[in-house]
Amino acid sequence: MFNASLKQLSIQLADKKVSSVELTKEYLQRIKTLNAEYNAFITVNEELSLAQAQLADQMIASGQAGTLTGIPIAQKDIFCAKDWLTTCGSKMLSNFVSPYDAGVIERFNQAGAVNIGKTNMDEFAMGSSNETSFYGPVRNPWDVAAVPGGSSGGSASAVAARLAPAATGTDTGGSIRQPAALCGISGIKPTYGLVSRYGMIAFASSLDQGGPMAKSAEDLALMLNVMTGFDARDSTSLQRDEEDYARDLEKPLLGLRIGLPKEYFAKGMSPDVERAVEQALNEYRQLGAETVEVSLPNSSLSIPVYYVLAPAEASSNLSRFDGVRYGYRAKSYGDLNDMYRKSRTQGFGAEVKRRILIGTYVLSHGYYDAYYIKAQKVRRLIAQDFADAFKQCDIMMGPTSPTVAFDIGEKSSDPIQMYLSDIYTSAASLAGLPGMSIPVGFGDKNRPVGLHIIGNYFTEAKMLNAAHQYQQATDWHQQAPGNIGI
Numbered sequence: 001m002f003n004a005s006l007k008q009l010s011i012q013l014a015d016k017k018v019s020s021v022e023l024t025k026e027y028l029q030r031i032k033t034l035n036a037e038y039n040a041f042i043t044v045n046e047e048l049s050l051a052q053a054q055l056a057d058q059m060i061a062s063g064q065a066g067t068l069t070g071i072p073i074a075q076k077d078i079f080c081a082k083d084w085l086t087t088c089g090s091k092m093l094s095n096f097v098s099p100y101d102a103g104v105i106e107r108f109n110q111a112g113a114v115n116i117g118k119t120n121m122d123e124f125a126m127g128s129s130n131e132t133s134f135y136g137p138v139r140n141p142w143d144v145a146a147v148p149g150g151s152s153g154g155s156a157s158a159v160a161a162r163l164a165p166a167a168t169g170t171d172t173g174g175s176i177r178q179p180a181a182l183c184g185i186s187g188i189k190p191t192y193g194l195v196s197r198y199g200m201i202a203f204a205s206s207l208d209q210g211g212p213m214a215k216s217a218e219d220l221a222l223m224l225n226v227m228t229g230f231d232a233r234d235s236t237s238l239q240r241d242e243e244d245y246a247r248d249l250e251k252p253l254l255g256l257r258i259g260l261p262k263e264y265f266a267k268g269m270s271p272d273v274e275r276a277v278e279q280a281l282n283e284y285r286q287l288g289a290e291t292v293e294v295s296l297p298n299s300s301l302s303i304p305v306y307y308v309l310a311p312a313e314a315s316s317n318l319s320r321f322d323g324v325r326y327g328y329r330a331k332s333y334g335d336l337n338d339m340y341r342k343s344r345t346q347g348f349g350a351e352v353k354r355r356i357l358i359g360t361y362v363l364s365h366g367y368y369d370a371y372y373i374k375a376q377k378v379r380r381l382i383a384q385d386f387a388d389a390f391k392q393c394d395i396m397m398g399p400t401s402p403t404v405a406f407d408i409g410e411k412s413s414d415p416i417q418m419y420l421s422d423i424y425t426s427a428a429s430l431a432g433l434p435g436m437s438i439p440v441g442f443g444d445k446n447r448p449v450g451l452h453i454i455g456n457y458f459t460e461a462k463m464l465n466a467a468h469q470y471q472q473a474t475d476w477h478q479q480a481p482g483n484i485g486i
Contacts, residue, residue, distance in 0.1 A: 007219075028049060040158040041158065048084065071165055073167065076170060089120060102196070122175075126151065129148075132352070146447060147182065153179045155169045155213045156182070156183040165215075171435075172310060180436075185439065186437065188464070191209075191457050192432035198234040204317075254288035255290070258393060264299070273443055303419055354415065383432070394462060395453055397452065
């Protein structure tokens with residue numbers, strides 16, 4: 001059961017081999033038994049989850065079920081969910097029970113999915129290792145001494161440990177793809193604007209995007225079918241015709257042109273990651289794809305550009321803190337400002353304070369033109385690099401992360417090394433492109449390696465096809481950590 005795909009679980013539910021209540025209870029018990037070891041969940045609410053499961057069983061009995069009806073899904077604790085504690089991994093929101101559902105949560109509710117719990121994350125999504133959470137670090141199920149990646153580390157750990165069949169995440173500079181790679185699962189960040197940001201607590205509004213995390217590309221396609229769609233409450237939401245992201249999964253890869261950015265295969269990638277990635281590329285060639293070298297000449301600037309723009313947006317977002325939305329109560333706007341000023345020194349963790357400081361600096365008088373405006377210009381050049389490269393290829397591939405998962409505490413005193421964890425993922429985010437990671441083997445200490453797949457705008461179905469065909473020919477995505485008791 002715990003290794004079953006979403007499609008397999010859906011069939012079992014439809015055939016009455018298991019009820020949603022029974023399935024939900026199995027996962028709740030598993031979380032109760034194992035979460036202390038991995039710290040993947042912040043909040044579990046058995047009463048709320050089982051109530052949804054009962055409704056799902058009624059939908060199935062009445063013939064109104066969809067593919068995800070009755071299936072437990074873990075939700076990153078950045079999504080507001082009505083009557084659920086929604087903390088964003090922060091002490092500041094440790095008592096905030098959301099009065100409404102985020103757009104993503106609404107869509108899962110309409111599909112009849114069951115919210116199995118809220119997953120741990122880096123505070124306000126600011127981190128690459130899931131060590132900045134007020135609720136403590138998340139541990140990687142493949143090696144509890146290692147980080148799971150961040151900021152969606154709780155979701156990645158939950159799926160890898162089979163505490164949930166699938167989970168949601170958010171990605172600003174790599175926060176779905178990097179933890180997916182480090183935990184040996186699949187994850188996709190869709191084109192910016194395809195998934196509603198309404199009710200998703202903002203980090204950097206021009207970059208943030210929700211997406212699914214699961215065991216396989218097929219599972220990701222089924223989740224995207226639910227998660228994507230126009231939302232008038234989100235000014236960045238794109239109005240497009242609905243599409244079936246699973247429609248091309250079975251297409252052969254003959255003639256697919258895979259671009260290999262030469263900058264991603266230069267100095268910086270560890271040898272164990274390089275070996276696994278090269279083996280994966282050879283498998284793609286055997287499946288009929290061809291590889292061509294492309295260039296992204298400005299990609300080396302993606303990290304400095306990202307760490308100018310994202311903190312600036314974060315600082316601006318948090319400066320407009322909505323007291324009612326985030327659980328504060330004030331008699332006046334002045335009182336709310338006083339609360340906010342205190343929270344900036346008392347409520348935030350060290351990494352959030354560091355990024356707010358950077359953001360405030362680059363937006364301040366005398367530095368705005370020198371840093372922020374210049375970073376926006378370079379961002380445009382990075383996007384143009386991708387546009388030029390896609391004239392020569394259909395998708396691009398490379399490593400998701402330069403190394404396998406590092407040990408907890410190993411990089412926490414060196415922010416620059418931590419930030420470099422996203423060196424291969426941040427450029428696609430700056431360009432608003434879709435990107436995904438799939439497991440392709442293991443590196444040092446038997447820790448997972450991820451392959452990064454980047455597509456042009458709105459080519460998620462093509463990317464998922466490439467990932468699915470690889471997963472049909474290999475079994476890396478089916479492997480589970482040996483210590484999780486299944």
